[in-house]
Amino acid sequence: MFFYNAYGLRIQSDLPLPQLLVSDYNLDKGSAILGDVFIHLQLDYSLHTDPPGKENAYWKISRESAALIIRGLGTFHIRQGREITIQPSEYFDEQMIQAVIINAVMAIVLFQRKTLVFHASCVKINDAAIAFLGTSGAGKSLIAGALVARGHYLITEDVAPVDLLGVQPSIYPGYPMIKMKPQDSAILGLSDQCNKLLHAKEERCQCFVRDSFTALQCPLRYIFVLAINERRKIQRLTSKESFMELISHSPPAIWNLLPDQLHFSNIGKLIEKVPVFRVTREKCLEALPEHAHMIEEYFCKNVEKIES
Numbered sequence: 573m574f575f576y577n578a579y580g581l582r583i584q585s586d587l588p589l590p591q592l593l594v595s596d597y598n599l600d601k602g603s604a605i606l607g608d609v610f611i612h613l614q615l616d617y618s619l620h621t622d623p624p625g626k627e628n629a630y631w632k633i634s635r636e637s638a639a640l641i642i643r644g645l646g647t648f649h650i651r652q653g654r655e656i657t658i659q660p661s662e663y664f665d666e667q668m669i670q671a672v673i674i675n676a677v678m679a680i681v682l683f684q685r686k687t688l689v690f691h692a693s694c695v696k697i698n699d700a701a702i703a704f705l706g707t708s709g710a711g712k713s714l715i716a717g718a719l720v721a722r723g724h725y726l727i728t729e730d731v732a733p734v735d736l737l738g739v740q741p742s743i744y745p746g747y748p749m750i751k752m753k754p755q756d757s758a759i760l761g762l763s764d765q766c767n768k769l770l771h772a773k774e775e776r777c778q779c780f781v782r783d784s785f786t787a788l789q790c791p792l793r794y795i796f797v798l799a800i801n802e803r804r805k806i807q808r809l810t811s812k813e814s815f816m817e818l819i820s821h822s823p824p825a826i827w828n829l830l831p832d833q834l835h836f837s838n839i840g841k842l843i844e845k846v847p848v849f850r851v852t853r854e855k856c857l858e859a860l861p862e863h864a865h866m867i868e869e870y871f872c873k874n875v876e877k878i879e880s
Contacts, residue, residue, distance in 0.1 A: 580744035585611035619659035653684030667771035701790035706798035718864035748785030801852035814848035
C-alpha cells in the first residue's frame with residue numbers, strides 16, 4: 573500500500589504514484605483538507621472492455637459517479653470523490669495508468685467533491701499564486717517552467733483546485749513535476765531535472781522540480797489566459813469575458829458537459845476577487861524566458877494596485 577498527499581487530499585493507493593509527495597498515512601491523520609481518497613486495483617482483465625466503435629476514450633461523469641474508459645489501457649470508476657477502482661486491460665502500461673490517475677481522475681475526484689478546479693498550471697511569485705489557463709499548445713507548462721527557472725515555485729501542473737472558503741481564493745498544491753519536451757527544458761535550463769518520458773505514447777518528459785515546489789496553499793492573485801499571437805500583450809478582461817474564459821477552461825465544460833448552478837456560482841465568486849487577463853505571445857520557444865520576465869514584471873508592478 574502507498575500513501576500520498578496532493579490537491580489537499582490524502583491518497584491511499586494499491587499502486588505506486590511516484591510523481592506525488594509521499595505521506596505517512598498514520599502520522600498525517602487529520603492533515604487532509606478536502607478528505608481521503610482510496611485507489612483500488614482489480615487485476616481481473618475480463619472486467620475491462622474497450623470503448624465502442626473507434627473511439628480511444630469514453631467517459632460518463634456526474635457529481636456522484638463517473639466511468640472513464642481508455643482503449644488498451646483500462647477502466648476507471650470514480651465514486652463520491654473518494655473511491656477509485658481501476659480495471660486495467662491485460663497489457664496495460666503502468667506509467668500511463670499513473671498519468672491518468674494524477675490528472676484526469678483527480679480532476680474528476682475534485683469535481684465530485686464540489687471543488688472548483690481548472691486545467692491550469694500555477695506558480696508562486698512573492699507568496700502569491702498566479703494561474704495559467706489556455707488551450708492545448710498555448711504554453712501553460714512552458715511559462716510555468718520558465719518562471720520556475722527564474723527562481724519561482726511551482727504549485728500545481730494541469731489540475732488546479734481552488735479553495736473559495738477563505739477571504740482570498742487560494743490554490744491547493746499538486747506535485748513537483750512539469751511536463752515538457754527535452755528541447756524545451758534545454759531552452760529553459762532545466763535539462764538536469766528532465767527524467768524519462770511520461771509514458772510510451774508521449775513525447776514529453778517528466779521534469780521534476782522538487783527544490784522549486786511549494787506544498788502549501790497559496791492565495792490566488794492573478795489568472796492569465798494564454799494565447800499565441802504575433803505580438804506580446806497583456807490585457808485585463810471584463811467580468812463577462814472572464815466568466816466565459818473560466819467556464820471554458822474548467823470541468824465540466826472541458827468534458828463536454830453542461831455546467832450546473834454550483835459551478836456557475838463558484839466561477840462568479842472567483843472573478844469577484846481575482847482579476848483575469850489575456851496574455852498573447854509569439855510561438856518562438858527561444859523567447860520563453862522573455863515572456864516569463866514580462867509576466868513576472870507585470871505581476872510585481874500591478875498586484876498591489878489590483879488588490880487595493
